[in-house]
Amino acid sequence: MTGPRIAVFAFSDVGHACLGHLLEKGENVVSCYTYSEPPGASGWPPSVAELARSRGVPFRTDVDWGKAAEVFQARALSPDLIFSFYYRDILPPAVLGIPRLGAWNVHGSLLPKYRGRAPVNWAVLEGATETGATLHAMTPEVDSGDIVDAEKVEIGPDETAFEVQRKVVGAAVRVLERQLENLKAGRAPRRPQDPGQAFSRGRRRPEDGEIEWNQPVQAVHNLVRAVTHPYPGAFTDAFGGKTYLWKSRVPGLAAHDSFPGRVHVERGRLYVCCGDDRFLEILALQREGKSEVSAEEWIQSP
Numbered sequence: 540m541t542g543p544r545i546a547v548f549a550f551s552d553v554g555h556a557c558l559g560h561l562l563e564k565g566e567n568v569v570s571c572y573t574y575s576e577p578p579g580a581s582g583w584p585p586s587v588a589e590l591a592r593s594r595g596v597p598f599r600t601d602v603d604w605g606k607a608a609e610v611f612q613a614r615a616l617s618p619d620l621i622f623s624f625y626y627r628d629i630l631p632p633a634v635l636g637i638p639r640l641g642a643w644n645v646h647g648s649l650l651p652k653y654r655g656r657a658p659v660n661w662a663v664l665e666g667a668t669e670t671g672a673t674l675h676a677m678t679p680e681v682d683s684g685d686i687v688d689a690e691k692v693e694i695g696p697d698e699t700a701f702e703v704q705r706k707v708v709g710a711a712v713r714v715l716e717r718q719l720e721n722l723k724a725g726r727a728p729r730r731p732q733d734p735g736q737a738f739s740r741g742r743r744r745p746e747d748g749e750i751e752w753n754q755p756v757q758a759v760h761n762l763v764r765a766v767t768h769p770y771p772g773a774f775t776d777a778f779g780g781k782t783y784l785w786k787s788r789v790p791g792l793a794a795h796d797s798f799p800g801r802v803h804v805e806r807g808r809l810y811v812c813c814g815d816d817r818f819l820e821i822l823a824l825q826r827e828g829k830s831e832v833s834a835e836e837w838i839q840s841p
Contacts, residue, residue, distance in 0.1 A: 542567040543619035543640055543723050548626035550574055551584040553711045557624040557645060558587060560712050562594050570616050571598040583769050604631050623677060632679050640725050642677040647707045649689055650675060651737035654682035659707055661740040663700045664765035669693050672710035674718055685729035688714040697788060699764045745771035752800035753814035756789055760819055763787045777802055777811055785831060786823035794818045809834035
């Protein structure tokens with residue numbers, strides 16, 4: 540196989556799609572670094588390791604980049620290009636400096652906004668109306684290198700993080716496709732990020748999904764759609780015991796003479812009062828240890 544030697548560091552749906560694109564284009568991918576599948580993996584995100592295996596690409600999983608031997612082995616591959624697609628570890632400068640044509644990352648936001656982990660979930664949680672995918676140079680500082688290309692996607696008012704993430708996957712492949720030949724030729728356009736517009740968000744944990752009903756209705760709705768399937772979910776004890784809320788909507792109804800967290804059933808619909816005296820309508824929910832049900836099923840249950 541001819542062409543620049545490419546080492547890919549990839550994980551999750553963006554990693555799977557971008558590696559798949561390189562392989563479909565017949566690029567000279569000499570190695571792939573990724574992560575082992577967790578026990579009981581459900582098939583999402585798709586397995587980068589399985590894709591590499593099926594296409595005969597040598598791959599490594601769960602590499603400790605604090606070990607000098609790992610850096611030495613990466614250098615021995617003599618890659619001309621490094622691509623990182625949703626790889627979770629921070630690559631050390633000794634690795635970033637290996638390829639003569641540079642190291643490049645695809646990030647799931649419109650940088651410099653939403654640097655760091657879970658950028659799509661954070662964008663939905665904070666009520667953003669757009670996000671996207673950005674191809675940028677890798678530096679020791681996470682997600683801060685010069686931008687090569689970016690593509691915007693819109694976030695609808697009721698779209699879940701998973702629905703937006705699927706759009707971001709498509710945008711990621713398109714920016715890679717647009718710039719691949721430029722990157723291989725060493726002539727990719729570059730523009731620095733504006734540090735005044737930059738901000739980062741931290742890693743999200745399952746316990747961060749607890750609903751605070753004293754928040755405005757839109758904030759609660761945003762949390763539900765930011766962490767619904769396949770993510771851990773938003774939860775509350777307002778229904779008696781830990782209950783996950785998987786789908787909601789903002790009906791525009793005032794909740795006079797009520798209080799935050801009060802459950803209200805009216806005309807076959809299920810509502811909870813929020814901190815701005817407005818109702819959030821619940822469409823799908825699940826008591827811990829039981830099956831998910833629709834609001835109608837929950838209302839009709841004994």
